[in-house]
Amino acid sequence: MKEYKFLENYVVKEYWKMELGQSATDTLTLTPEIVADLTEIQVLGEVKVNLIWEKAEKFLMLNLSVLGELNQECSKCLKVTLHKIENESEFEFSQSVEDGDDRIKITSDLAVNLIQPIIDTFVTAIDQFPVCKKSCLGLCPTCGVNLNDNPDHKKANTNHFISEEVDNKPKIV
Numbered sequence: 001m002k003e004y005k006f007l008e009n010y011v012v013k014e015y016w017k018m019e020l021g022q023s024a025t026d027t028l029t030l031t032p033e034i035v036a037d038l039t040e041i042q043v044l045g046e047v048k049v050n051l052i053w054e055k056a057e058k059f060l061m062l063n064l065s066v067l068g069e070l071n072q073e074c075s076k077c078l079k080v081t082l083h084k085i086e087n088e089s090e091f092e093f094s095q096s097v098e099d100g101d102d103r104i105k106i107t108s109d110l111a112v113n114l115i116q117p118i119i120d121t122f123v124t125a126i127d128q129f130p131v132c133k134k135s136c137l138g139l140c141p142t143c144g145v146n147l148n149d150n151p152d153h154k155k156a157n158t159n160h161f162i163s164e165e166v167d168n169k170p171k172i173v
């Protein structure tokens with residue numbers, strides 16, 4: 001993994017000085033190369049990372065959202081279609097972080113490392129079983145024909161569909 005100083009050493013000095021309850025926003029743009037380097041996922045175009053910082057009593061709250069696009073193969077019919085990556089998560093940053101604390105450390109230079117929060121928010125947004133459409137019919141289990149393109153295939157080949165089940169039954173010798 002290459003070093004990305006603007007993510008690894010993101011300065012929060014201004015946000016730390018804010019009044020209690022005050023908030024500020026920032027947007028980061030990640031190129032497909034950076035995203036691939038961090039997550040091994042190939043996206044289409046830039047990924048926008050939106051940051052909303054809010055000052056709390058002894059910590060900073062962050063609402064982090066990611067927005068991007070990628071091509072994914074349908075888990076039923078294998079057709080490649082465009083999918084949106086859209087997700088948001090909340091994080092807390094503090095200067096003193098104790099063991100077992102979920103908060104992330106703010107360094108003495110008032111900077112934080114945003115790499116892990118971005119990776120976590122991004123990766124959990126990706127569908128492990130994407131479909132080209134909710135009603136996707138998938139492929140014929142016997143001959144592999146795409147049933148979305150051949151709606152009459154099932155009707156015309158009823159034996160074709162039953163045969164698989166019959167073949168799987170234990171044979172009586």
Ligand SMILES: [Zn+2]
Nearest residue numbers: 074077132136
């Ligand atoms: Zn499909």
Ligand SMILES: [Zn+2]
Nearest residue numbers: 140142143145
């Ligand atoms: Zn078939």
